[in-house]
Amino acid sequence: MMKRKLATVVLAIFICSVFVVTGSAQESIVSDYPELKPLVDFVGEKDLSVMDLVGYKAAEKAMEELGFSKGDPNVLALTDAGYIANIGKYSSAGALNGVMMTAGVSRGEGNLVNVHRGCDKPLWFAFFDKETGDCIYLEVNKGNLKSWLDKEAAGTVDLSAFMKVSADALFSKISKENIDPDELITEEGAKAWNHNFVNKTFGGNEFSIVTISAVWSKGISNEFLRSAEFHNHICPGLTSGYFMTQYLRENYPLEKGEQWVVWSVPPWCKDDAFQQIFDSTVGKRGMAVMYVPGSVSEKLAPEYKNIAGIYIKIGKTGEAKAIVLGWDWEKVCSDCGFARKDFKGFDSYKWWWVRLRSDVVLMDHEPEEYISVLMVKDLGNQGSVKVMNAKWMAVGANPLVELGIMPKSETTSIPTPTPAPTKETPSIPGLGVIAAIAIAGALVYVAKRKKRG
Ligand SMILES: [Zn+2]
Structure with missing residues (x-):
């Protein structure tokens, strides 16, 4: 028994000494760059990557330029790293580690915003200090970084050499x-x-950075921030969706087994807030979208002109209730102090100014000031x-007619000489097409006859 114990101890000492020898043989990058310690501790020495260090370098440069230290509660970091902004075939997700561990920001703290961008978009970082209003933007040089990532993939990268790359090269x-929101919301x-x-100072990401930073600095809920990440900016359209989710939860709370299904009629920025907050995603059939063209909306009764969407509360048994909401854009404009046409002022500062201004002003208002319940059925x-979706939101169907929001005769722009055959299926697309072909045929016939005549 004693012999066995002794053998175990000897073996343990031997194993430990082997680890110490091999460990000390490999020099840690931290001995040359002690400031990397938090990052290396977080990802592990052997998993430290070029992309981790890109995030470190962005944060380090920002801290130097803006003069803040790790964990400063006044600082917000924004980046599209990992969401998705690839560098060629390489993911940029690792850069988040470097930003988090160096600047001391995180999603958990609500001061790291992961801005959604397409997979081929540039990789960028921005840091905003709400105390000074200063903001620094850093966009990665794709060609330079890719050469390092290629080396890393080939197993020949020297991370110490990468550490020596200057910020101006990377x-x-x-x-x-300075993007002080109190200044920017004034005309x-x-x-x-x-x-x-005009000059794309923040690489064309000005609207994302300025709007998200402004609302964050005024105090933003986690739900709204997550919606802003997904939507990649904050506009009064997204705010309207956030307000509607809050309104529905307050006034029509879900009961056990129920879920929200959104019929986005018509769609606008709000629907990204619904997908994020209610998880009513298109792919999971939680949302169906239908446009309301001007020719249709002008025929809507005045009380329905503000229609924002149809929100279905459906239970496990299939029992469903429709709540139709309206959104008052005129009141938004008058409360924020600009004309509605300014939303379309794309040839000047107006288009972004009115959006940023409403983002900030609406934060001091309540959802019920702008939302109206048009119908509960x-x-x-x-x-x-x-x-349910396959019936109400099918190709050729018109939920506005089915709910009695608009008369049947206004359902379609295709002239139909005969009424639809049954009450249950008011608009079968096939019939419309046949009718259109018939009419077109008749017109061609008439035209040919005219030509001959
Ligand atoms: Zn938007």
């Missing part, structure tokens, strides 16, 4: 501007800042979400 754009402030939009048993 980043193709580094720009610093004079917006006019003075507009050249930054029991839909009875709809079977299931899939069956």
Whole structure:
């Protein structure tokens, strides 16, 4: 028994000594760069990557330029790293580690915003200090970084050499501007800042950075921040969706087994907030979209002109209720102090100024000031979400007619000489097509006859 114990101890000492020898043989990058310790501790020495260090370098440069230290509660970091902004075939997700561990920001703390961008978009970082209003933007030089990532993939990268790459070489754009929201929401402030939009000072990400930073600095809920990440900016359209989710939860709370299904009629930015907050995603059949063209909306009764969407509360048994909400854009404009046509002022500062201004002003208002309940209707048993959507939001169907929001005769722009055959299926697309072909045929016939005549 004693012999066995002794053998175990000897073996343990031997194993430990082997580890110490091999460990000390490999020099840690931390001995040359002690400031990397938090990052190396987080990812592990053997998993430390070029992309981790890109995040470190962005944060380090920002801390130097803006003069803040790790964990400063006044600082917000924004980046599209990992969401998705690839560098060629390489993911940029690792850069998040470097930003987090160096600047001391995280999603958990609500001061790291992962801005959604397409897979081929440039990789960028921005840091905003709400105390000074200063913001620094760093956009990665794709060509330079890719050469390092290629080396890493081939197993020949020297991370110490990468550490020596200057910020000016790694980043193709580094720009610093003041984006103090209190200044930018004034018309004079917006006019003075507009050249930054024109010159793409933040690489074309000005609207994302300025709007998210502004609302964050005023205090933003986690739900709204997550919606802003997904939507990649904050606009009054997204705010309207956030307000509607809050309104529905407050006034029509879900009961056990129930879920929200959104019929986005018509769609606008709000629907990204619904997908994020209610998880009512298109792919999971939680949302169906239908446009309301101007020719249709102008025929809607005045009380329905503000229609924002149809929100279905459906239970496990299939019992469903439709709540139709309206959104008052005119009141938004008058409360924020600009004309509605300014939303379309794309040839000047106006388009972004009115959006930023409403983002900030609306934060001091309540959802019920702008939302109206246009209709609440029991839909009875709809079977299931899939069956219900396939019926009400099918190609050729018109939920506005079915709900009695608009008269049947206004349902379609295709002239139909005969009424639809049954009450249950008011608009079969096939019939419309046949009718259109028939009419077209008749017109061609008439035209040919005219020509001959
Ligand atoms: Zn938007």
